[in-house]
Amino acid sequence: MDRVWQVVQRLMQHYRERWRPSETDPFKALVHTILSQNTNFKNEMEAFRNLDKNLGINPETLSKASVEEIAKHIRVAGLHRQKSVKIKKVAQYIVKKYDGDLWKVLKLPLEQARRELMSMPGVGPKTADVVLLFNARKHVIPIDRHIFRISRRLGFVSQNAGYEEVRAVLEKNIPERYYEDAHVLLIQFGRDYCRARKPKCDECFLSDLCPKIGV
DNA sequence: TTCCTGTCGG
């Protein structure tokens, strides 16, 4: 599927700005990603700032905080009852098993680190892969809702393809040094043009590369 | 009503 790489190159031309690293603390990145689950970016950021300001975001503090206290501060992000439990549990897990140091997991070989992350409460493949890519700098492409939708519409994968299949196709066709950009830009494209509802196909700069499956 | 950088239990 060589169209994958054509699409990513086109995205990089269209969105001039390059993605630059931001959050270097892997535990904070993990909390960011848990808060972002099925939630829009704006509300996730607000929830993160609330939690950081009121309690502080580190494994020691959050492992001891009550679920209710955590939930109160992250309410705006939605799914707050589940997410508060996940955050507390994952903090406890990291304190107990890794002495509060997530780097002990991230420096493991990719597959091992991935399995270990996914065994943590609240951490599925998407969340694990985000931390692996942006903090551990491993060669993986996290597949989120937007990327799923885009990969199906553009015919990169079959309509019933699962997480691992989409990831494999993208990783195979995109040079490793562009994994971060590809992840970020595909999501941006999913928000701006290839939206779930009413995609802007008529003004899309990828029309010539798109079979428009299921739109 | 639908959707948002998902995960988990049934």
Place this chain on the structure above:
DNA sequence: CCGACCGGAA
């Protein structure tokens, strides 16, 4: 594989 979880925005 499917629905529940949840507040906020369009």
